[in-house]
Amino acid sequence: MSDGQCAFCAIAAGDRPGHVVLSDDVCAAFLDTRPVFKGHVLVVPLTHVETLPDLPAPQVGPLFERVRAVAAAVEHGLAAGGTFVALNNRISQSVPHLHVHVVPRNRKDGLRGFFWPRTTYADPAEAESYALRIREALDSAS
Template sequence: MAADIFCQIIAGTLDTEVVWRDETVVAFLDHRPVFKGHVLVCPARHVESLLDLPGELMQPLLTTAQRVARAMGPALGADGSFVAMNNVVSQSVPHL
């Protein structure tokens, strides 16, 4: 596993607030949130960018992002959510 900060979180060597975890995807709160409820959703295995994402991980990744987005309204009293993916540009950690 690569040494980036997301891989450390996934491996459990760096503490964070995990909101979802299964064998393919991990979602956790950002330590410097842009918005209230800022959650990062990433593949559990190291994948640097969208172009590197294997096809079999697309559905689990987007399904988890959808679950997190669906939970934001009731959890935060929000009318909706903002879902985005940095792909090299503005990607501060080389992990999708």
């Protein structure tokens, strides 16, 4: 799973800390450390690939089933009005590992176009409280 260098592989393997909301045999999903809005989740395949075209075709459907579940959990668990779901291929990837952003959204939240201002959590406890709410929403949906 881990190539020894990739931060996302290390989080997925449990070798690096992360506020994980979902981990199974397909993917890991965890809070972005520089969220657009608090509760911003990254969903990454366990297979280390850089871009969506690099992901083997049989893994695309299972990955996006998890993205779908995380999007629903972010809305439900955080009482968000909706979500913004996106991914970048190479350009704008701060980590060269395929990752899908699931960002909680609310009307008039200030997000405009493709400019993604970033925020921070006050501390690890605040981040964990967001992760817990999303995990609980995922658990209640299963």
